Amino acid sequence: MVGTMDLLTLLFLLLLNIVGICNGGVTSRYVRKAEPSVDMPLDAFPPPPGFNAPEQVHITQGDHDGRSVIVSWVTPDEKYPNVVTHWEANSKRKHKTHSIIKTYRYFNYSSGYIHHATIKRLKYDTKYFYQLGSGNATRRFHFTTPPKVGPDVPYTFGIIGDLGQTYDSNQTFEHYVSNPEGQAVLFVGDLSCADDHPQHDNRRWDSWGRFVEKSTAYQAWIWVPGNHELDYAPEIGENVPFKPYTHRYHVPYRASQSTCPLWYSIKRASAYIIVLSSYSAYGKYTPQYAWLEKELPKVNRAETPWLIVLLHSPWYNSNSYHYMEGESMRVAFESWFVQHKVDLVVAGHVHSYERTNRFSDVQYNITNRLSTPVKDPSAPVYLTIGDGGNIEGLADRFTEPQPSYSAYREASFGHAMLDIKNRTHAHFTWHRNHDNEAVVADSQWLFNRYWYPEEEHC
Numbered sequence: 001m002v003g004t005m006d007l008l009t010l011l012f013l014l015l016l017n018i019v020g021i022c023n024g025g026v027t028s029r030y031v032r033k034a035e036p037s038v039d040m041p042l043d044a045f046p047p048p049p050g051f052n053a054p055e056q057v058h059i060t061q062g063d064h065d066g067r068s069v070i071v072s073w074v075t076p077d078e079k080y081p082n083v084v085t086h087w088e089a090n091s092k093r094k095h096k097t098h099s100i101i102k103t104y105r106y107f108n109y110s111s112g113y114i115h116h117a118t119i120k121r122l123k124y125d126t127k128y129f130y131q132l133g134s135g136n137a138t139r140r141f142h143f144t145t146p147p148k149v150g151p152d153v154p155y156t157f158g159i160i161g162d163l164g165q166t167y168d169s170n171q172t173f174e175h176y177v178s179n180p181e182g183q184a185v186l187f188v189g190d191l192s193c194a195d196d197h198p199q200h201d202n203r204r205w206d207s208w209g210r211f212v213e214k215s216t217a218y219q220a221w222i223w224v225p226g227n228h229e230l231d232y233a234p235e236i237g238e239n240v241p242f243k244p245y246t247h248r249y250h251v252p253y254r255a256s257q258s259t260c261p262l263w264y265s266i267k268r269a270s271a272y273i274i275v276l277s278s279y280s281a282y283g284k285y286t287p288q289y290a291w292l293e294k295e296l297p298k299v300n301r302a303e304t305p306w307l308i309v310l311l312h313s314p315w316y317n318s319n320s321y322h323y324m325e326g327e328s329m330r331v332a333f334e335s336w337f338v339q340h341k342v343d344l345v346v347a348g349h350v351h352s353y354e355r356t357n358r359f360s361d362v363q364y365n366i367t368n369r370l371s372t373p374v375k376d377p378s379a380p381v382y383l384t385i386g387d388g389g390n391i392e393g394l395a396d397r398f399t400e401p402q403p404s405y406s407a408y409r410e411a412s413f414g415h416a417m418l419d420i421k422n423r424t425h426a427h428f429t430w431h432r433n434h435d436n437e438a439v440v441a442d443s444q445w446l447f448n449r450y451w452y453p454e455e456e457h458c
């Protein structure tokens with residue numbers, strides 16, 4: 001009997017050891033050269049030549065399933081032409097779609113004419129060209145629509161957060177662009193960071209639009225609102241939150257029965273992507289809460305196995321920067337994420353990189369006071385990828401000791417890739433700027449929570 005106990009104890013200790021090795025969180029010792037993040041000059045990416053030439057071109061998914069594309073651009077001088085012409089790569093038949101035109105004022109800034117045109121009824125998995133402008137200011141671009149939604153459709157997403165427009169941002173962006181694998185970008189908020197300039201200098205929204213055009217004009221970027229999108233500044237008479245962001249970046253929120261562009265969902269290939277707003281009300285009875293409550297049961301994992309949530313302010317983050325800012329939203333929604341077996345939650349905001357093990361903290365109630373995160377195979381992996389390079393610099397003060405939920409953390413700029421292979425497997429990699437694109441600083445095979453809820457190897 002005693003012998004058996006000893007054996008069991010030994011086995012238990014061995015197991016602990018293995019688990020310990022597996023989850024013994026890594027705080028990378030990589031030390032990035034400390035240099036300030038400085039914004040690139042306003043004219044680093046000058047407007048294209050030609051009178052009234054369309055600029056800041058960007059596309060995003062335009063419906064729930066991926067057969068529509070919203071094309072957005074700015075004409076600086078005149079409203080017209082407000083047309084996008086598109087054609088299939090192997091066809092001469094051209095189609096025209098008219099844009100709706102928005103303008104706005106912010107403090108003493110007046111925007112150009114911001115166009116949004118939704119091209120509908122496209123074919124899946126097809127290359128299209130599109131053309132904007134007229135005369136010698138004509139510009140031509142192309143995109144490829146996603147494959148038809150289905151459970152084993154492979155698809156590769158780039159993941160970028162908190163990009164801003166510093167020289168570091170340029171490095172992150174160029175690094176991502178140099179990776180030929182990325183088919184669309186999950187952008188987890190904080191776009192231009194114009195609000196870091198006096199009176200939120202909105203020319204910085206324009207310069208950002210030109211900076212990222214060489215990717216955003218060619219592949220869909222899926223947008224998530226961050227705190228730098230708020231542009232809430234009553235002291236200068238600007239008291240409408242999200243004004244520049246919502247005028248410039250349109251998303252297909254109505255297609256998912258959302259009543260607000262700040263939260264919505266799309267299906268793309270084998271992924272179901274839910275976008276939440278950390279800076280909109282989410283308590284019980286609020287529109288966002290009511291929407292998410294109805295949304296999660298709609299996800300059909302037989303059609304879209306990969307359930308991914310994007311939001312700006314992380315729930316699991318062991319950095320002292322922005323520590324616990326995401327806590328009240330975690331309390332509101334985490335039990336739903338565990339119940340519905342969300343695969344992955346991607347956040348930004350904290351300017352460093354962190355990946356968690358599958359942990360949850362959902363037992364707590366006001367009488368039992370159980371508030372320690374515990375290992376939970378139904379919990380998502382949480383990624384914090386606010387390390388795009390914005391002007392506020394790196395968040396390099398991690399809390400010690402590293403909590404058990406934290407698998408890997410490092411204060412370096414970079415981006416990530418999510419390579420979905422089939423319904424069971426996806427490969428995640430994180431690429432720091434100071435390495436070549438081919439170098440992977442952190443990686444993890446993710447096993448689908450619905451089809452293959454096994455513990456991931458490390």
Ligand SMILES: *[C@@H]1O[C@H](CO)[C@@H](O)[C@H](O)[C@H]1NC(C)=O
Nearest residue numbers: 106107108109110198199201
């Ligand atoms: C807006 O105001 C700022 C600061 O007062 C000033 O520097 C800038 O020239 C003004 N811009 C316009 C377009 O009036």
Ligand SMILES: *[C@@H]1O[C@H](CO)[C@@H](O)[C@H](O)[C@H]1NC(C)=O
Nearest residue numbers: 049050051052134135136137
């Ligand atoms: C572009 O066309 C406009 C009028 O059509 C003309 O005034 C202008 O000189 C042209 N610019 C160039 C660079 O050819």
Ligand SMILES: *[C@@H]1O[C@H](CO)[C@@H](O)[C@H](O)[C@H]1NC(C)=O
Nearest residue numbers: 040041044045167170171174
């Ligand atoms: C951005 O990066 C690219 C590629 O490294 C480089 O050619 C370009 O000069 C950079 N732009 C600025 C403004 O630094």
Ligand SMILES: *[C@@H]1O[C@H](CO)[C@@H](O)[C@H](O)[C@H]1NC(C)=O
Nearest residue numbers: 363364365366367368369370
């Ligand atoms: C609080 O949690 C405990 C166990 O975790 C449970 O027995 C109890 O019913 C809960 N209280 C309420 C009010 O839900």
Ligand SMILES: *[C@@H]1O[C@H](CO)[C@@H](O)[C@H](O)[C@H]1NC(C)=O
Nearest residue numbers: 152420421422423424425426
């Ligand atoms: C899914 O992809 C993984 C990784 O590429 C592979 O090992 C596995 O065999 C695939 N499963 C199926 C059913 O093809």
Ligand SMILES: [Fe+2]
Nearest residue numbers: 190226227349
């Ligand atoms: Fe942020």
